[in-house]
Amino acid sequence: MKDAISILRQCDIQPTPQRIAVVEYVLKCKTHPSADDVFTHARKNCPTVSRATVYNTLNLLVEKGLLGMQTIREGAVIFDANVEKHHHFIDDDTGDIYDIPWDQLEVKGKGKLKDFEIFEFQVIMHGRRKKK
Amino acid sequence: MKDAISILRQCDIQPTPQRIAVVEYVLKCKTHPSADDVFTHARKNCPTVSRATVYNTLNLLVEKGLLGMQTIREGAVIFDANVEKHHHFIDDDTGDIYDIPWDQLEVKGKGKLKDFEIFEFQVIMHGRRKKK
């Protein structure tokens, strides 16, 4: 992955130490962190970063298309470094969220919804991940 | 629709005036109200009902299967008097949420997800409702 500074520059965002700390965590995070998760981890590399800056930076990244935002869990929005289209599976036991590749599922019948213009869609599944 | 008192009795919930006010609004509501919406409307019929009682009653109804709960909108959980399986369409302009009948869409490929045991799923769509 490109380094945080190039990524920010490429999107016309000034790379400050605070933003770098946020980007370095959130864009290489394999899980689906909440804003507070990002705040906690960003503090490790940049102990002075404030909550407001974390929120500002996350919103900036989402605006620029570098980060996905999902409202599939109760209580807090979660962020997703994977900005490719994909579906989501939520393990109800652990709360873990898994990305499901876009081409694994096919949704048929959207053409029948004459009253609706669909910009985007996804399948949300709940269940339990099988033990290996 | 059956009256609120019978519905509550049928589920072994004591029908108090507060609970009746909540049930009467939320179970005949065609939209997808938040807990606060329910609170506001229940107050009209029962001006002393408290926020805590509204939350308690809503959680009871969800437990008993009389009410659906969805976490598809930012900021607050929404409730759904329609407890049949269905999909959801969210109008990004207005924030309105529409139920999409279950048999209008078909999701194929779930069998390929060998690592996951799916309890339930739905399609969430975002877009704009076409003007008539």
Added chain:
DNA sequence: CTTTCACCTTGACATTGTCTAAAATACTAA
């Protein structure tokens, strides 16, 4: 009448998220 029990209310509390004012920092131009 008193006890008991379920219920309700109030208010405290934690969490998420936004906003503002002021301080700190970083660019720009002479």
Added chain:
DNA sequence: TTAGTATTTTAGACAATGTCAAGGTGAAAG
């Protein structure tokens, strides 16, 4: 370099969502 301007950051206030505990109310049973 220095002054001036623009951008960022911070701390704290604030509002909204939701849960919880403590105490109050009221009805039924003995």
